[in-house]
Amino acid sequence: MSDHAAIILLACVLVTLIAILAATAAGYLARRGHATYPAAFSRAAITFAATLALTATVTSAMATLTGKAG
Known part of the structure; x- marks a missing residue:
């Protein structure tokens, strides 16, 4: 690796x-x-998904701005 x-x-x-x-x-x-x-489980699941989505969005934006996408 x-x-x-x-x-x-x-x-x-x-x-x-x-x-x-x-x-x-x-x-x-x-x-x-x-x-x-x-309800608590639902809130936890929404938070988990939102955290992953936010991370993916920030990573994509950073890759685009630095020109390392692709």
Whole structure:
């Protein structure tokens, strides 16, 4: 495995970990706010998806601006 591929893999793992932590925090805070379990799970899932979408958008914008897309 090349260094470039290893860095990309590490970045993917880090982004996924951050998304999981954000989703866990959102679910916990929803439950603390007396939300039902399905509502808390839904909020956690939305937070997970939004974190991954935001990361993909920022990565795409940075790649486009630096000319490294493709």
